[in-house]
Amino acid sequence: MTQSLALLGTEAASSSEGPAPGTRSFWRRLRAQKAAMAAGSVIALLVLTALAAPLLTALAGQDPNAYHPEAVDSAAGGVPLGSFGGIGAEHWLGVEPGTGRDLFARIVYGARVSLGVALFATLVQLAIGITLGLAAALGGRWTDQIVSRFTDVNVALPLMVLALALLAIVPQSVPRPVLIALVMGLVGWSGVSKLVRAQALALKHADHVEAARLSGWSTWRIARRELLPSLAAPIITYAALMVPSNISVEAALSFLGVGIKPPTPSWGQMITEADTWYQTAPTYLLIPAGLLFVTVLSLTVFGEGVRLALDPRARTRVLRAGKGSAA
Amino acid sequence: MSLIEVTDLSVRFDEVRAVDGVSFTLDPGAALGVVGESGSGKSTVAYALLGLHRETGASVSGTVKVAGVDVLTADERELRGLRGGKAAMVFQDPLSSLDPYYAIGDQIAEVYRVHHRVSRRAARARAVEVLDRVGIPDAVRRSRSRPHEFSGGMRQRALIAMALACSPELLVADEPTTALDVTVQAQILDLLHELRAETGMGLLLVTHDVGVAAESVDDILVMRHGKVVERGPVGSVLASPREAYTQELLAAVPRIDASDTSDVRPGGAETAEPVLEARDLRKVYGKGKQVFPAVDGVSVSVRPGETLGVVGESGSGKTTLGRMLVGLLTPDGGSVTGTSDVQMVFQDPASALNPRRSIGESIADPLRARGEKDEERIRARVGELLVRVGLDPTLYDRYPHEFSGGQRQRVCIARALAPSPRLIVCDEPVSSLDVTTQAQVLSLLDELRRELGLALVFVAHDLAVVRQVSDRVAVMRRGRVVESGTVAEVYGAPKDPYTKQLLAAVPALDPSVAAERRSERKELAEAA
Amino acid sequence: MTGFLLRRIAGALFVLFALSIVVYAIFYVAPGDVARIACGPRCSTAQVDQVREQLRLGDPVYVQYWHFLQGIVAGRDYSTGTALAHCDAPCLGFSYQTDQQVTQLILAKLPVTASLVFGAFVLWIVIGVGTGVLSVWRRGRLSERVLTWLTLTGTATPVFVIGLLLIIVFCSTLAWLPFPQYVPFTEDPEQWMWNLLLPWFALALLESAKYARLTRSSMLETLADDHVRTFRAFGVSEGAILRRHALRGAVAPVIALSALDFGTMFGGAVLTESLFGIPGLARELVEAVKVVDLPVVVGLVMVIGFFVVLANTVADVLYAVADRRVVLA
Amino acid sequence: AGPDSADSSGGSGAGGKPQKGGTLTVLNSNPQDDFDPARLYTSGGGNVPSLVFRTLTTRNREDGAAGAQVVPDLATDLGKPNKDATVWTYTLKEGLKYEDGSPITSADIKYGIERSFAAELSGGAPYLRDWLIGGDKYQGPYKDKGGLDSIETPDERTIVFKLNKPEGEFPYLATQTQFAPVPKAKDTGTKYEEHPVSSGPYKVVKNENDGEHLVLERNEHWDPKTDEERKAYPDKIDVRSGLDSAVINQRLQAGQGADAAAVTTDTNLGPAELAKVSGDDALAKRVGTGHFGYTNYLAFNPKVKPFDDLKVRQAVSYAVDRTSVINAAGGSSLAEPATTFLPPQKSFGYTKYDHFPAGANGDAAKAKALLKEAGYEDGLKITLTHSTDKDFETSPEIATALQDALQKAGFKVELQGLESNDYSDKTHSVKTAPGLFLGHWGADWPSGGPFLAPIFDGRQIVKEGSGNYNHAQLNDAAVNKEIDEINKLTDLDAAAARWGALDKKIGEQALSVPLFHPVYKRLFGKDIKNVVISDWTGVLDISQVAVK
Ligand SMILES: Nc1ncnc2c1ncn2[C@@H]1O[C@H](COP(=O)(O)OP(=O)(O)OP(=O)(O)O)[C@@H](O)[C@H]1O
C-alpha cells in the first residue's frame, strides 16, 4: 500500500537514502518535495513578474492606463472587439471591457499591488496575531482577559468603519499600498491570535514546555522556542489562506473607495469589476481569477511543504510515498 | 506451529541499522525475555512483530510470522485482525501512548470492541474489569479519568489492561513495568504468569531489568547492536552466561543486598543549610465529593551533596511531590523554601522532549538562557554532556523520535545537568535504562554530587537503585510519607508494614527463588 | 462556573462600552456633515442648522455620548414633530436618517442576519470539516486532489462572484430554486429555507476552505502522535482512528476560529446580504456608515459586538469541555 | 427618444389590449425609505409615490416628448397666474377622496406644503422655500402654528399661492409630492411615512423594513373619472427593493413566476448585461429606452488656479475624449456625448452648440496649443477630484478616462478621490471646492429653468455651508437678469427658446465641460404591457403598465 501524504500527490523525497545526519536542515527537507518546490517557483515567478512590471509592459508595448476606445464595441456596453476578449498580437491577454485598457499590462501591474499588499498585510497580521495569541495563552488570567476582550473589540469593529476613519485621518500623501496593508494588518489579526491562543493553551502544560520553564527561559522565549515550532503547522496552513482573503479585502476596500488609488490596477479589483462580464467577456474574469487561483494554490502547496519540512517527524511520513517501505 | 517465527529480521532507519539479522521463535504459552542495552533494537523487534514499521519509512527485511500471519506481507485487514486480536502490545512510553482526550476506560473499551462484537456498556464493563485486574484502585471511578489524571505507573497499568482486555494469544510487552513500584510490579508479573497458565498466552517481554526477566520468562534473548548475542533458558543464562557481554550486563545489575560503598559517602553534613526544604506540602485533585489529596502533608529537606531517595507505591504522589519541589505545581498547602536553582528529570522521556526540536537544542536551552552565545562553546558543552550520559556527541542534530526510550532519558538527564543546578529532582531517571547505562548514569550523578555538592531527590521504584544512591530514604504511600530515615535504618530495619511489603516484593535474580516467592505471595494474598 | 460567567458578563460589558466609545471617536473624525446629509441635497444653510439642532448634533461629542448612555439605561423621549414619542430603555437612540428607533430597526433585522449566519455556519462547519476529514482519509489520491481544488477555488473566489454564479446556475439556468428573497421563518419555514439556501452556500463555500485546510493539518499533526500508534497497534481501523482520535486534535482550532467567524459574520456578510437582497444587519451597517448615521452605526456595532462576545463565550465553554486540561479562563 | 427604435416597445407591448387585474412586481435596488410626501425629492411626483400621492398638477403620461408636458391632476387646470406670474390660483376637481373616503380639501394641500418646511421632514426641493413669500423664514406647522400666509385657501376647493417673484414655471413645481394633500388629523410627523394616506389609485397595505417591501392595493375611493393620467391596471403592486442590480437584471431576464410581470424603476442594464441583451432578440424586445434630462460634466472652479485662466479651461474642453468617457460610463448605448449643458430635448429649449469642438476623441493638438498660449509649454499639473462611489458619474472610472485624455494633451493629472459625503460637502462649499471636479445635474422638471438657474444664477451662490451648486460662482449681471426675464414668461415654449439661447451664451465662458447625457435602458418582464416611457422621467411609467 502506497500512500502519499504530501499534498496533491507530491512524490516527495523519493530517495530512500536520506541526507546525512546533522545536516538534514529545513532546506534539505523542503527541497526534497517536488510539488512544494514547484509551487515555490511559481510564487517566485509571480513576485518577479510584479517586480519587473515596467519592463514587461514595455516589452509588450503597452501602458496599463492607456485607453483604447477603438478596441471595444461601445454600443454593446463596451465588449472587447475580437475573439477571446480581444486577445491578439497587440493585446496579449485582451483588453478591459469599456475602457479597452490592455489586460496584460494591468495584470502585471496588478500583481504588484495584490501580492505586495496581501503579503505584507499577512505578515503584519501574523506578527500581531502570534504575539497577542501567545500573550493571552501564557500571560496569566488577566492578560488573557484583556487580550481576549481587545480581540473581541477588534472583531466586532467592522473593517468598513475603521477604514473610513483612517481615510479621514491619514493624509493622501501617505503611500496608499503601505497604508492599506497596514490597515488590513491592524484589522485582520484576530484569527491568527485565536488560533495561536487555542493551540498554545493546549500545549502549555506539556512536559517539554515545563522543562523549558525550568531551564530558566523567560516566558517569551519559551513561547518562541518551545511553542512556536509546534504552532507552525496550523499557522502556516492558515497563513496560506489569509493571502487570498487579503487580496479580496483589498478589492473590497477599493470597491468602497478606500483602497488603491485609481487607475492603479489590482487583481482583486479586476475580479470585482469583471463578475458581471463572465458571459460576454469571460476572459476578463478568468484571467485574473485564474491567476489568483494559481497564487492561492501555490501558496497552499508551498505552505504544506514548509509545514512538512518544519516537522522532523514528517520526514519519515513523507517517505510513505516512497519505495522505502518494504514492510 | 510456533506462535512467533522470526527469520533474519533486519530493520533499517535510513543509515541506522537498528536490527540486524535477528531470528528466533516462540511457542504458544511460552515466555521469552529480550534484554540488552539501551538502543540495542529491542523495541524495534517488538514493533516488527505487529507490523508497526509499515509506512514509517523504515526498511524491513526477513520474515516475521505471528500466529500464522505473515506480518510483512499481510494485507491491511489481516493485519488489523492480528493487532490486538491475536497479538497485543504494551508500549514503552506509557504517558504519551494514550489519547489525552478520552477517558481511560473508553479507550480500553474502544479497543475491546474492535475485536469483540459487544455493546458499548459491556465493553466498558470489561475495561473496568481489566483495570481492576492490573491493580487500579477504585477502577469504576478511575476508568472515567483521562490520562493526565493518572500517575505514570497507573498509565502503564492502563496500557497493560488494554492489552489484556482483548485476551490475545501473544502479549508483546515493551518494558511494561518501568514505572511501577515493586509491589505492583510483582502483582503485574504474577498476573502475566497466571494468564499464561490459564489461557496459554505467549509472552514476549522486553526489559532491561534482569530481575524482572528472571521472574517471568522461560527463555532469554540477549541483544546488542541489533544482533542476538545469546539465547537460552533464563536460569542457565543468568547463572552461567556464555558471552562476555552477558556477563558484563549481569555484573552491572544493582543488588538490593549489596552493602556497597555507601558507608564512605561524604553525605550532607548534618549541619549544612538545606538547599531545599518543604513543609507540610499538600496537593488535592478533583472536585466536590471526588476530591482527594495526591500529596498530603509531606515535609522533606535536602542538604547539599545529599541524595534523598523517594520510594513508594505507584500513584502515591511521588511525581506530584517532585513537581511541587521544583515549582512546576503550586501546592495547595505548605511551603517550599530554598534555592530556585533546581532541575527536573521527568518520568516520561517521550513527552519531556519537544518532538520538533533537535535534542542538542533542547540540552542547550539552559546554557542559552544563561546568556551563552558562542555557538562553538555551546556545542562543545552539549557534546560533553552527551558523552557524560553515554551518548555520542554527534547526535546533537537528531530529533527525539530517532532515539530509543533509554536514549531519550539520557538526553533528559543531560539537559537537567546543563545549567549545573544545585538540586535535581529525578523522577524515575533510570527505570528505562539498561543496567549498564544505569550504572553509568548513577555513577555520573554520584560524581556530580561529590564534585559540585549537587543535591538530589531521587524518585524510583527500584529499591536496589535507591539504596545504592541515597543517603536518606522516604517511603510514600497514599500521599503521605509512611517512613523515612537513613538508608541503613529503612532497609535494615523497616518499621512500617508497607516498607516491609516493598522489600519483600523485590524480584530475585534466580528464577527458582522467584517462583518460590511468587507462590508465597499467592498464599499471602489468598490468606488475606 | 459562576465566576467564569460573571467574568464573561463583565468582559462583554467592557467590550460593548469600548466599542461604543471607539465608534463615537471614529465618527468624530469621519468626513461628511451629518446634518446636511440628513436634511437632503439642496437644503439651505438655515435648514441644515435647524436639523442640526433638532438632532442635537451641535452638542459636544461627550454630551452626545452621555445622552446615548442615558438612553440605554433610562430611555429617551424624542419628537416626531406632531408628538413626543418615548423610546424605552435600552434605547440605542434613533436614526438621523429615517427617524426610526435604532432598537426596533435592529430587532427587525436581527432575525434576518441570524438566519443567514446560523445556516451558513452549520454548512461551512459541515462542509469544511467534512472535506478536511475526507482529504486526510483519501490522502494522496485523486479524490483528495479534487477536494483540495474545490475548497481552494472557494477561497480564491470572492463571495459575490460565487454568489452571482450560484444565482445564474440555480435560479436562471436550471431554475431549481427561486431567486433569493428573504422570507421570515415565522411566515413560512419552508420558503425561508429555500430562499436562504444559496446565500448559505455562497458564504459556506467561502469559509469552508479555511476549515478544511485547518482540519486537515491538525489531523495530520495528531496522526504523528504516539497515542495514535497505540490504537493502530490494537487493530483499530484507519477510519476510526481518523474519526475518533485524529479529528479530536482539530477540535480546538476549529472551535476557536468558528467562534470568530460566526461573530464577524454578523457584521461582515455585507456582500452576501446585498447580492441576495437580504435585509440584514451588515447591509444596514454599510448604509448607515455611508450616510454617517451614527446612532444606527453604534447600535449595530454593539449588537455585532454582543454576538462576537457571545460566540467567544460559547466557544470557551465548549473548548473547556472538549479539553478538560484547560481551566475556564 | 421614446418609441423610436426597435428596442423600445412603447404603447404597443406584446399582443392585445391592456386589461385590469393581476399583480405587478417592481424590483428595485433603492428602498422607498422616504415615503412622506414632504420628504420626497422627485421629478414629476416620482414613480411609486405618484401611485399614492396625487398632486395639483402632474406630468403627462405619454411616450417621448409629449410626456415632458405638465397636465392638471387634482386641479382643474394648470393654474391661473396673475399678470406677472407672482400669484397662482388653483381649483380642485370635485369628488376627490382619500383612501378612507373623506374628502380632499385645499386646506389639506396647504397643510401638506407647510409640513415640508419642518426640519423634521426636510429633504424636498428648495423651490417652495425660495419662491413663496415668507418661505425662507417659515419653520413648519409644528413650530409655527400660525401657518404660512402666502398660501391661501379661500374655500375648500380653492388654493392661492403668493410668490416673491415671477415664476412662470409654477405649474411644473406643483407636480412635486409636496403638493399632495395631507389630512392634518392623520399627520403623525416623522411616522407618517409608515402609512401615508393615499389620494391616488393605490393605498399602502404593507410597508416593511423602512420601505424595502411595499404592497400597494387598490384604493376603492379613488375615482378614475377624476384622474385622466393614471391607468391603474394591476390590482396589486408589490415593490421589492434592496436588491442587487445584477440580480434584478437576472430576474427580469429569467422572468420566472411573478417576475414575468415585473419591472424596475431604478435599475439600468449594466454594460455587461447590455452586451448580452443586444445579442438576444427576444430580450432586446423587452428593453425600454428612455431619456431623462440629465447632464454629466466636468466642473471648473475658476477661483482656484490655474482654472481662473480661460485658456486653460478651453484647453481642458478641447482635450476631453468623450468616447473614452462614454465607454467608461457604459458605452454609447448608455450615454450620449454632450456638448451643451442643457439636455438635448425640446422641452429644455435645447440649442445645439459646440464651442470647443473636441471631436470624438479629443483634440490634443489644439489643447496643447492653448496651453502654450497660456504659458504652460512644458505641461501643466492639475488635480482632478472625483468621488470614490461606484456611480459611473463622479466615480474613478470617469476620472481615469479623463486623466488619460488630458495627459495626452500635456496635462499632468493627479486624481483625488473623496468618500462620497466628503465629496459632496467639499464640492458644494464655496470655501473648499476644488478647481476641477466631476459634476452632474438632473432636471427637477423638463425645463431650462431648474437646469440653469441653480448652476449659473449668481444669487444662488451659497456662501456658508455646503449647499452651493453654482460651482463656477458665476455672478454675471446679464445672466441673472435674463433668468429673471425668462421666469416671468408663462408661455413655456417661448421660455424654452430663451433658456436654450442662454445656455449657449454661458457655454462660451467654458465654465464646465459637458461630457455626456445618460440613457436609460431597462428590462421589463415578458407579461408587461402598455409600456410608456416619457422624456420627463425616462423610465417606464408604472401607472400605465398592465400585466394582463
Ligand atoms: N524512527 C527512527 N529513526 C531513526 N533511528 C531510530 C528510529 N527509531 C529507533 N531508532 C534507533 O534504532 C536503535 C534501536 O532502537 P530501539 O528503540 O529498538 O532500542 P531499544 O533496544 O528499545 O532501547 P531502549 O531500551 O532504550 O528502549 C536506536 O539506536 C535508535 O536510535
Ligand SMILES: Nc1ncnc2c1ncn2[C@@H]1O[C@H](COP(=O)(O)OP(=O)(O)OP(=O)(O)O)[C@@H](O)[C@H]1O
Ligand atoms: N492532573 C491530575 N488530576 C487529577 N488527579 C491527578 C492529576 N495528577 C495526578 N493525579 C493523581 O494523583 C495521584 C498521585 O499521582 P503521582 O503522579 O504523583 O503519583 P506517583 O507517585 O508519581 O506514581 P507513579 O509511580 O505511578 O508515577 C494519583 O492518584 C493520580 O491519579
Ligand SMILES: [Mg+2]
Ligand atoms: Mg525500547
Ligand SMILES: [Mg+2]
Ligand atoms: Mg510518577
